[in-house]
Amino acid sequence: MRDALRSHTIEVRLAVVLAVLCIALSLSAPQFATLPNLTSLLNNSAVNLIWAVGLLVVLIAGGIDISFAVASSVVQYVAAQLLMSVGGGNWLLGFLFCGSLGILLGLLNAWLIHGFRIISIVVTIATFNAFFGLLMFFSGGRNIYNLPDWWTARIFIFEHENAQGIWSELTLSVAVMIGCVIATWALIRRSNIGRQLYAFGDNPEGARRAGVNIAVMQGVAFGWMGLMAGIAGLCQVNIVKEVVPNALYGRELDVLAAVVLGGARLGGGKGTILGCILGVMFVAVTQNGLNLLGVSPFAFQMIIGAVILVAISTANIDLSQFFRNKEARS
Numbered sequence: 501m502r503d504a505l506r507s508h509t510i511e512v513r514l515a516v517v518l519a520v521l522c523i524a525l526s527l528s529a530p531q532f533a534t535l536p537n538l539t540s541l542l543n544n545s546a547v548n549l550i551w552a553v554g555l556l557v558v559l560i561a562g563g564i565d566i567s568f569a570v571a572s573s574v575v576q577y578v579a580a581q582l583l584m585s586v587g588g589g590n591w592l593l594g595f596l597f598c599g600s601l602g603i604l605l606g607l608l609n610a611w612l613i614h615g616f617r618i619i620s621i622v623v624t625i626a627t628f629n630a631f632f633g634l635l636m637f638f639s640g641g642r643n644i645y646n647l648p649d650w651w652t653a654r655i656f657i658f659e660h661e662n663a664q665g666i667w668s669e670l671t672l673s674v675a676v677m678i679g680c681v682i683a684t685w686a687l688i689r690r691s692n693i694g695r696q697l698y699a700f701g702d703n704p705e706g707a708r709r710a711g712v713n714i715a716v717m718q719g720v721a722f723g724w725m726g727l728m729a730g731i732a733g734l735c736q737v738n739i740v741k742e743v744v745p746n747a748l749y750g751r752e753l754d755v756l757a758a759v760v761l762g763g764a765r766l767g768g769g770k771g772t773i774l775g776c777i778l779g780v781m782f783v784a785v786t787q788n789g790l791n792l793l794g795v796s797p798f799a800f801q802m803i804i805g806a807v808i809l810v811a812i813s814t815a816n817i818d819l820s821q822f823f824r825n826k827e828a829r830s
Contacts, residue, residue, distance in 0.1 A: 510763035514778045521785055529792040535660065535668040537788070545784040546673035547732045547739070549777065551755045553684040554728025556776045559759060560688060561721035562701035562768025563613070563620035566756065567628040568725055569748040571605045572733035574631050576743045579734070580644050588648035598730040605631070606726020610718040628752075635745050644743035651734075652741040673735040680728060685773045693720055702769025757807040758783040783807075 526533040551568055558565045579597045583589040589597070605627075612623045658670035688694035700707040700717045708714055737743055762779025764771030787800050 511772060511775045511778060514762060514775065514782060518778060518782050518785065521782070521789070525785070525789040525792070529789065532789060532792055535662065536666050537792075539658070539668040539670050541784055541788055542674050543669070543671050543739070544788075545780055546671075546677040547736050548751070548755050548758065548784070549677050549780045550680045550728050550732040550735065551751075552759050552776050552780050553681055553773065554725035555755060555759050556764055556771050556773070557684060557688060557697065557724045558620075558721045559764040559766065560701045560768060560771045561697045561717055562704060563718065563721055564756075564766065565606075565609065565620065565624045565722065565725050566752045567605075567609065567624040567631060568729040568732075569751045569755075570628050570631045570635070571602060571726060571729040572736065573745055573748050574605065574635050575601045575730045575733040576737055577635060577639055577644070577745060579730075580647060580737075580743050583648060583651070584646075588650070590648075590650055594651060594734050595731065598734040599727050600730070602726040602728070602730020602733070603723050604726065605729070606722040606724070607719055609726075610715075610722035613722070614715050614718050632746075632749065639745045641745055643745070647737065647742065651737055653738075655738075671739065673739055676731060676735050680731060681773060681777065684724070684728075687724065688773070697721060698769055700768075704768075753804055754783055755780070757804045761807050 522533070531537055551572075554568065555565060575598050578601055579594065582597055583593065586593070609620070609623055609627055612618060612627070613620050616623075655672040656669050657672065657675050658668075660668045662668070688697060696707065696712045697717060697720065699710070700712050700714065704714065707717075733748075736748065740747065758779035759771070759776055760766060760779070761782060762772070762775030762777070764775065783804070786803060790797070790800050
């Protein structure tokens with residue numbers, strides 16, 4: 501038990517901080533610890549967590565992707581056009597179209613990174629701007645309202661009405677998010693590909709000499725991110741009932757901060773699903789709590805900036821070695 505806790509130090513500390521934060525918000529803002537607010541928190545966090553597990557795989561492989569939110573917007577727009585051209589489609593076609601389109605955009609990033617030997621952050625900054633520019637050019641910035649009924653219909657996996665007549669609901673996006681989390685956990689923890697991703701992210705040259713195919717690893721990592729971006733885009737349309745070209749623009753840093761806060765190392769080779777979930781929930785709870793307390797949203801942006809700065813500055817610090825040295829001295 502002690503060894504397990506020591507190997508998940510970041511997750512344990514984040515869980516404690518999150519619990520303290522929830523208790524503090526429950527005392528200072530009584531509406532925080534209500535079922536309607538908690539279900540709303542889960543619904544609003546579903547898309548971010550789908551993105552986060554995709555980004556986790558990229559970070560484990562030693563890369564970084566900031567184009568995923570714009571990729572989701574591109575997928576929404578293209579999928580809407582394709583689905584309407586085939587008579588509207590259904591959920592199966594929706595997942596197939598959006599997932600496939602997302603994978604293609606992710607593989608484009610991987611091809612540029614591997615083919616031209618360019619670091620991932622430079623490539624994804626370029627594709628971020630290219631994707632967004634092309635989307636706004638072809639869409640003219642206009643929303644799409646005329647969508648198939650199946651895509652805009654509200655589907656609930658949980659409903660409850662309290663004595664005051666206030667409904668608490670969990671939507672389909674939460675169920676999809678749970679499926680994405682489980683699938684990502686299976687990929688990185690229960691497959692040989694997952695072990696290769698960790699090895700590649702931790703020591704690319706050593707992994708290459710051990711026979712790991714670098715191109716395949718980058719394709720898997722960015723392809724998985726693209727798949728998650730496509731699925732997130734599909735769910736986002738179901739939530740807002742329309743395709744808004746610029747609705748997801750600017751949410752990349754929130755997700756990046758959440759994942760690195762959960763213990764994913766920007767240098768690669770480290771990161772867990774549990775930490776990813778805790779990081780997303782910490783960011784979501786912080787934002788929700790500040791809103792309930794009437795604090796300026798700019799305060800939330802300062803927190804996100806600070807989290808990213810701390811994550812970058814401590815990316816190469818081995819905390820386990822620090823604690824081992826401390827124990828040796830005592």
